[in-house]
Amino acid sequence: MLSKKTKYGIKALIYLSKQKDGIPIQIETISKNENISRKFLESILLTLRKNGLLGSKKGKGGGYYLIKAPIDIKMSLIMRVLEGPIAMVPCVSLNFYEKCEDCPDEDACGVHSLMEEVRDSTLSIFNNKSLADLIK
Amino acid sequence: MLSKKTKYGIKALIYLSKQKDGIPIQIETISKNENISRKFLESILLTLRKNGLLGSKKGKGGGYYLIKAPIDIKMSLIMRVLEGPIAMVPCVSLNFYEKCEDCPDEDACGVHSLMEEVRDSTLSIFNNKSLADLIK
DNA sequence: TTTTAATCCTATTAATCCTATAGGGCAATA
DNA sequence: TATTGCCCTATAGGATTAATAGGATTAAAA
Numbered sequence A, B: 001m002l003s004k005k006t007k008y009g010i011k012a013l014i015y016l017s018k019q020k021d022g023i024p025i026q027i028e029t030i031s032k033n034e035n036i037s038r039k040f041l042e043s044i045l046l047t048l049r050k051n052g053l054l055g056s057k058k059g060k061g062g063g064y065y066l067i068k069a070p071i072d073i074k075m076s077l078i079m080r081v082l083e084g085p086i087a088m089v090p091c092v093s094l095n096f097y098e099k100c101e102d103c104p105d106e107d108a109c110g111v112h113s114l115m116e117e118v119r120d121s122t123l124s125i126f127n128n129k130s131l132a133d134l135i136k
Numbered sequence C: 001t002t003t004t005a006a007t008c009c010t011a012t013t014a015a016t017c018c019t020a021t022a023g024g025g026c027a028a029t030a
Numbered sequence D: 001t002a003t004t005g006c007c008c009t010a011t012a013g014g015a016t017t018a019a020t021a022g023g024a025t026t027a028a029a030a
Helices: A004-017 A027-034 A038-050 A075-083 A110-127 B004-017 B027-034 B038-050 B075-083 B110-127
Strands: A054-057 A063-066 B054-057 B063-066
Touching: A004 A027, A004 A038, A004 A063, A004 A075, A004 B110, A027 A038, A027 A063, A038 A054, A038 A063, A038 A075, A075 A110, A110 B004, A110 B110, B004 B027, B004 B038, B004 B063, B004 B075, B027 B038, B027 B063, B038 B054, B038 B063, B038 B075, B075 B110
Parallel strands: none
Antiparallel strands: A054 A063, B054 B063
8 A cells, every 4th residue: 555655755755746847845835725734744855855856955935846847747756756665575576685584485486476477567657757747 | 555464374374275175274283384463363264264365264173264266365354364455555445445634636636546546456457366376 | 133934854652554473263184 | 043244332552743951062152
């Protein structure tokens, strides 16, 4: 299930996509327009900035803005930054791989190969969708 | 991320698939062979039984057994029973639908249609895999 | 130079969900 | 009727998520 963090983050990104390029938008503005808790949103925007999705400007007239064009922001990146691994099990995760301690042989594991399939199909969707595709 | 409940449940189902049909296997046996906490496994097998995946026999010589052949048990059912909705958001869930309280128009929502795609592709994998496919 | 308006950052709380355990009840078999 | 093993509910503890608090820092404007 999608966390609220991810949901709020995507909403904020969509909101920013609709603004004029480069003009900083304040947290408060997004918070009110999208009905998201001010402080919670603050921490979300911070991680989006730290992961290179947003730029910010401090002080009066400051705020957040998109660094790249919406069409150049893949959904797979957004999902990884906000939600974490796309795979359902760590042992098939490309970016967050971890071995199962209880599984002697990954290649022989039925769950492993099943989850690999799921990962591939999900990933191909997220890789082929950009933030721009969410705005219609 | 897949919960331990689901992981344990699948392991137990695989274990039962490998047994002779209809012979009840005790919780204790599965617990020891698959290294799963006895009591936790007990509650998992109970939900599998209540959802029509397993049968049980009480008393001496009792235990759990598969009701259907592994090939007739779709992974989509197993996932729904153990993990819950397959969709990432309730508003695109087929079996556990819930309206987003913050979204005025689902058809205009970009997240909605994106998650519908993800659901469809995941579901088509789970619908086309059975428990039998996990055993190789 | 002072005020004001913003983000930045860390810490903490509150709530929820997940994992695991406890203990007795109930049914079937021998 | 004793024993075996599932049935069921309750609950504890921990991890994660969601939200809040408060001040530090930076930049623009008065």
